[in-house]
Structures are given as C-alpha cells and as structure tokens.
Amino acid sequence: MSAFEDQVRSLMQADRVEVPVDLEFVLDSGREAVRGRRLGWTLAGITVLGLVVSVVTPILIAGMVPAVPAPATSPVPTVAASPASAPDPDGITWRLVRWTGGTGNPNPGGTLLVRGTEASGTTACGTFTAELARAPGSWRMSAFQLRTHSCPLQADRASSRYLEALGAVTAATVGAGELRLHSAGGDLVFARQ
Amino acid sequence: MAQDSRRDAEFTAFVDAATQSLGRTAWLLTGDRDLAAELVQATLVKTYVAWARVRPDGALAYARRILVNLDVDTRRARHGTVAMAEPPDRPVEPGDGRVDERERLGRLLAQLPARQRRVVVLRYLHDLSEQEVAAELGLPLGTVKSSSARGLAALRSALGQEEGSRR
Numbered sequence: 001m002s003a004f005e006d007q008v009r010s011l012m013q014a015d016r017v018e019v020p021v022d023l024e025f026v027l028d029s030g031r032e033a034v035r036g037r038r039l040g041w042t043l044a045g046i047t048v049l050g051l052v053v054s055v056v057t058p059i060l061i062a063g064m065v066p067a068v069p070a071p072a073t074s075p076v077p078t079v080a081a082s083p084a085s086a087p088d089p090d091g092i093t094w095r096l097v098r099w100t101g102g103t104g105n106p107n108p109g110g111t112l113l114v115r116g117t118e119a120s121g122t123t124a125c126g127t128f129t130a131e132l133a134r135a136p137g138s139w140r141m142s143a144f145q146l147r148t149h150s151c152p153l154q155a156d157r158a159s160s161r162y163l164e165a166l167g168a169v170t171a172a173t174v175g176a177g178e179l180r181l182h183s184a185g186g187d188l189v190f191a192r193q
Numbered sequence: 194m195a196q197d198s199r200r201d202a203e204f205t206a207f208v209d210a211a212t213q214s215l216g217r218t219a220w221l222l223t224g225d226r227d228l229a230a231e232l233v234q235a236t237l238v239k240t241y242v243a244w245a246r247v248r249p250d251g252a253l254a255y256a257r258r259i260l261v262n263l264d265v266d267t268r269r270a271r272h273g274t275v276a277m278a279e280p281p282d283r284p285v286e287p288g289d290g291r292v293d294e295r296e297r298l299g300r301l302l303a304q305l306p307a308r309q310r311r312v313v314v315l316r317y318l319h320d321l322s323e324q325e326v327a328a329e330l331g332l333p334l335g336t337v338k339s340s341s342a343r344g345l346a347a348l349r350s351a352l353g354q355e356e357g358s359r360r
Contacts, residue, residue, distance in 0.1 A: 008317045008345065009320070012318040029238045
C-alpha cells in the first residue's frame with residue numbers, strides 16, 4: 001500500500017459530507033412506486049389469468065364433451081332413410097344410374113319421385129305410381145299402378161325388372177345427391193336429375 | 194398496512210444510518226452537491242421499492258450499487274457533461290488545510306474518466322478489494338485493476354502538478 005493511496009483514502013474518508021436528503025419525499029415517492037408496481041403486477045396477473053382461461057377452457061370443454069362418432073367408411077356417405085334424420089328425398093326427381101344386383105342398368109331412363117306416402121316415376125314403357133311406407137330403417141313401396149304404352153319387348157322386360165326391383169326394396173339411404181334403395185337382390189342407385 | 198408501517202420504520206432507520214456514506218459517495222462521483230443530492234434521493238427511492246428483497250445486512254451495499262448504476266445512467270443521459278467539483282455544505286473553518294486538500298481531490302476526481310472515478314471511489318472510500326469492486330460494478334477484474342492504477346496515477350500527477358505550480 002503506497003503512501004499516496006493512504007493519502008487518497010484518508011482524504012476521501014475524512015470529515016462529514018452533508019448531502020441533504022428529503023426523507024418525506026423519498027418515502028412518498030417510494031410508496032407511490034410500490035403502489036404502481038403492485039398495480040402493474042395485478043394487471044399482469046389478470047392478463048395472464050385471462051390468457052390461461054382462454055386457452056385452457058376450450059381444452060377442458062373438449063375433454064368433457066363426448067367425441068363425435070367418426071363418419072361411416074362407406075364409399076358413399078349415407079344417412080339412414082329416416083324421415084326425421086335423413087336428407088329429405090321428397091320432391092326430387094331421382095334418375096336411376098346403377099343397379100348393383102343386376103347386370104347393368106335395368107331401366108335406362110327410369111326415374112323415381114317421392115312425396116310423402118306416394119311414389120311415382122317413369123319406366124322405359126310408361127309411368128307408375130305406388131304407395132310408400134317409410135319408417136326409420138325401413139322403406140317399402142307397394143300397390144303399384146302402371147300406365148304403359150306399347151314398346152319393344154326388351155324395353156318392356158327392363159321396365160318390369162325395374163318395377164320388381166322397386167317392389168323388393170326394404171330400406172333406403174339418402175346421401176349428397178344420391179338416393180340408394182336397398183333390397184336383398186342389390187341396390188338401386190339414383191342421382192338427382 | 195402494518196407491513197407498510199414496519200417497512201417505513203425499518204427504512205427510515207436505514208436512511209439515518211446510510212445517508213452519510215451514500216452522500217459522500219455521490220459527491221465524489223458527481224463532484225456536485227445538487228447532483229449528489231438528487232442521486233442519493235433517487236437511490237433511496239429505488240431502495241425503498243426493493244426493500245422487501247433487501248437483506249438488512251446487505252442494504253448499504255445494495256443501495257451503493259443502485260447509486261453507482263444511477264450515476265452511470267445519469268451521465269449517459271447528460272451525454273458526458275462533466276460537472277465541476279463544488280464543495281458540499283459543511284462548516285468550513287478558515288485555514289483548514291484538509292478541507293482544501295479534499296476539495297482539490299474532489300475537483301481532480303471530477304476530471305477522471307467515469308469508470309476510473311467509480312473504481313477509485315469504491316476502492317478507497319469504501320475500502321473494497323479489487324474483486325469486490327469488480328463484482329459491484331460488473332467489470333472484469335483486470336479492468337478494475339487497470340482503472341484503479343490509471344486513476345490513481347492521474348490523481349498523483351495532477352496533485353503533483355498543482356503542488357509544483359504552487360511553489
């Protein structure tokens with residue numbers, strides 16, 4: 001330790017240095033700053049709480065609500081032919097496009113129109129009407145009445161197969177733009193005309 | 194409320210005990226009585242706000258760190274304006290040689306670069322080791338050593354020149 005260092009230390013530490021301090025000002029300013037800091041923490045806490053609630057609540061709700069059943073894996077999205085739950089097929093003219101139970105289209109140009117308990121449509125050789133009985137999971141047509149005109153034999157046979165197929169239908173599913181009538185012999189697939 | 198009252202009581206006792214040390218430090222750092230008073234008051238306000246986290250036995254060191262940091266901030270805000278040393282209020286007796294010397298020291302300290310001044314003040318006013326000064330200022334030990342040596346050399350040179358010019 002050099003003598004000069006001792007001299008500097010001695011000078012710095014000697015005597016009193018009066019620097020005035022306003023204690024009231026210090027305390028008032030300090031209290032105000034503490035209040036401001038507490039308010040800031042409160043606001044920050046509320047903000048964080050709001051964020052947590054907004055993130056966690058949907059997660060909790062999602063955990064409590066039963067999962068929505070996965071859609072059916074059928075290639076054609078269908079709904080059971082219940083008047084209460086299915087898309088309404090009524091009032092639409094449906095055109096037969098495919099018959100899965102037969103060889104080819106049994107009646108090219110065949111159509112079907114349902115209105116409540118009545119069904120009607122066309123075949124290759126005329127028109128028809130029938131009574132329609134629908135219940136959840138059930139679709140039956142009966143009491144067919146035909147109005148035919150003379151037509152080639154092959155078309156006449158196709159017309160008969162179409163009406164027989166309609167008479168054998170036991171259920172139906174309605175999908176987007178598609179009506180599918182099910183029977184033991186296969187499905188009649190219609191598209192919106 | 195009771196907690197606030199206790200805080201005020203403890204803090205008031207601390208102010209009574211610490212003002213002299215903080216005031217002397219502030220005056221040596223700033224070289225200006227008014228700036229020193231502002232610095233001490235700002236330091237005490239910040240210390241009050243943090244009082245719940247301050248250990249009673251470390252309160253003075255905590256406040257001193259705040260004071261030094263505030264001095265750094267204030268100088269940056271003033272863009273390097275150098276205050277000229279001005280003696281603080283105290284009873285001055287005519288012919289008091291130590292007072293003259295101390296005023297000279299204050300004036301010469303004010304001419305040192307800020308970092309050297311801080312290191313010299315903490316080292317010789319507060320008797321801190323170089324390691325303690327490094328920790329308090331957040332500087333590398335080598336920087337503290339070189340700042341201390343250069344600051345001291347500058348003071349010795351300036352005092353020597355003043356002595357020489359007096360003769």
